[in-house]
Amino acid sequence: MLPYARKKWIRVALDFVLFLSIFWAPFWLTSILALIFIFLFKNYYEFLIVFFLSFIIYTENISFMNASAFYIFVPIIIFFVIEYLKKRIFVARL
Numbered sequence: 001m002l003p004y005a006r007k008k009w010i011r012v013a014l015d016f017v018l019f020l021s022i023f024w025a026p027f028w029l030t031s032i033l034a035l036i037f038i039f040l041f042k043n044y045y046e047f048l049i050v051f052f053l054s055f056i057i058y059t060e061n062i063s064f065m066n067a068s069a070f071y072i073f074v075p076i077i078i079f080f081v082i083e084y085l086k087k088r089i090f091v092a093r094l
Contacts, residue, residue: 011041018033018034018046021033022050022053027054030054031051034046034047034051038079038082045079047078047079048079051071051075055072
């Protein structure tokens with residue numbers, strides 16, 4: 001296991017990479033990075049933030065009232081399913 005301070009800086013650096021990938025990478029690459037990071041880190045709530053930011057940036061209608069359920073509820077469901085699976089397969093080490 002890494003020391004706590006080093007884990008924190010690794011997470012911050014990877015968050016920065018993920019945030020930048022929203023702007024310069026295709027959506028599918030950002031999604032893959034977010035899924036990898038959610039498996040690497042415990043309670044990776046940045047996953048939800050990335051998908052909500054992508055939704056806000058890349059949709060024409062910014063109103064959440066007119067948003068489809070896919071963009072709002074599917075990332076939340078994916079997050080909780082992966083958190084459940086992480087407890088089962090013991091992958092989250094950082």
